[in-house]
Amino acid sequence: MSEKTVKPYNSEKSKKEEVEQMFDNISAKYDFLNHFLSLGIDKIWRRKAVKALRSTKPKRILDIATGTGDFAIANLKLDPKEVVGIDISNGMLEVGRQKMVKRKIDHIISMKQADSEMLPFEDGYFDGLTVGFGVRNFENLEKGLSEMLRVLRPGGKAVILEFSKPKIFPIKQAFGFYSKYIIPTLGKNISKDEKAYAYLPESVAAFPEGKDFTDILSKLNYKQVTASPVSGGIATIYTGIK
Numbered sequence: 001m002s003e004k005t006v007k008p009y010n011s012e013k014s015k016k017e018e019v020e021q022m023f024d025n026i027s028a029k030y031d032f033l034n035h036f037l038s039l040g041i042d043k044i045w046r047r048k049a050v051k052a053l054r055s056t057k058p059k060r061i062l063d064i065a066t067g068t069g070d071f072a073i074a075n076l077k078l079d080p081k082e083v084v085g086i087d088i089s090n091g092m093l094e095v096g097r098q099k100m101v102k103r104k105i106d107h108i109i110s111m112k113q114a115d116s117e118m119l120p121f122e123d124g125y126f127d128g129l130t131v132g133f134g135v136r137n138f139e140n141l142e143k144g145l146s147e148m149l150r151v152l153r154p155g156g157k158a159v160i161l162e163f164s165k166p167k168i169f170p171i172k173q174a175f176g177f178y179s180k181y182i183i184p185t186l187g188k189n190i191s192k193d194e195k196a197y198a199y200l201p202e203s204v205a206a207f208p209e210g211k212d213f214t215d216i217l218s219k220l221n222y223k224q225v226t227a228s229p230v231s232g233g234i235a236t237i238y239t240g241i242k
Contacts, residue, residue, distance in 0.1 A: 006206045008199040016115070016139040020088045022199065023067070026191040027091035031068055033190055033197075045230055046074045046132060049161045049237050052228075054078055056157045056241075058128030062086070064116050064148065065134020069096035071161075072109050075130060084126075086114040117143045124153040132161045136207040145220050152242040158222065159239050163200075164209040166233035175234055179204065213238060 007015045008022040026033070034042060049071075053061075059081045063072040066085030075083050087093050093111045100106035114120050117140055129148055138144035148158055166172045179201040187197025208216065210227055213236075217225045222240030229236045 006199065006203045008195050014139060015137075016088065016117075019137045019139075022193065022196045023087070023089035024091035025193045026187075026196050027068070027089065027095050029191045030092065030095070031070070033187060034070075036186075036190075041231060041234075043070075045161055045235050045237070046071055047077075048230060049130060049132070049159050050074050050077050052159045052237055052239050053128045053130065053157055056128055056155065058126070058156070060084075060126045061128045061130065062119075062121070062126040062148075062151060064119075064129065064131045064144075065137065066096065066111065067092045067132075067134075069099055069109060069111060071130050071132040072096075072111075073099075073103070073105070075128075076105065076108065078128070080108070080128075083109045084121075085109060085111045086116065086119070087111070088113065088115060117147055119147045119151050121151045123150055124156075125151050127153055127156050129156065129158040130161070131158070133163060135160055135162055136203045141208075142216065142220060145217065145222075149220060149222060149240075149242055154242055156242050157239060158241075159237065161235060161237050162207065162209070162213075163204040164207075164229065164233055164236040165204065168232050171232035171234065175232075209236060 007018045009018050061075045061080045061083045063085040066072050066087045069085050072083050072085040090113050093113055096111045100109050129152055166175050183200055184198040188194045214225045214227050217240045225240045227236050227238050
């Protein structure tokens with residue numbers, strides 16, 4: 001399936017480089033904007049996603065596209081021995097590291113700069129894996145998903161939380177208006193990056209969702225693949241087992 005490549009700035013740089021630049025630019029305001037623009041619902045979605053990982057009782061968890069570490073922190077509900085958060089943006093990671101130190105959880109959660117398509121971990125190292133709103137930013141989606149599977153142990157579980165396109169009236173119309181007009185305007189005014197929050201609805205529109213995405217996971221040998229829409233389909237929680 002051919003996918004449209006959507007980039008934040010549409011420059012000569014690769015998507016990977018542009019995504020890193022974008023998150024470095026907005027890192028200082030990211031947490032505030034994330035919770036403000038989602039009306040706090042993102043916290044509920046993350047809690048549901050963490051519950052989906054509970055059945056495997058993971059002791060080592062990898063959080064990909066960790067950003068400032070909110071999903072990594074949410075994973076502590078599972079009582080793991082180790083959580084590793086990786087991200088391509090050092091600006092986001094620096095905010096996250098300060099957060100971990102302030103909360104005195106930096107002995108459990110480590111934050112590392114790494115490329116999701118070339119994970120610096122041995123095969124089968126992690127029991128569980130989470131990604132929150134990150135897979136649509138992969139330059140090569142299938143390569144990134146394959147790397148995720150590689151670092152999971154047999155029987156390990158991946159949980160992916162990603163935006164989707166609601167189909168139900170009036171949620172479809174309301175979310176369409178909010179994401180196309182409100183989010184870019186408020187995001188630009190607060191973050192001072194005109195392109196970053198315009199990229200959000202564009203990247204969501206271009207991303208393969210629902211069955212299209214679960215078909216990709218199955219093709220890559222994820223087992224027991226599921227897709228569970230939340231909040232009327234504004235986001236979807238996908239799971240797969242190695």
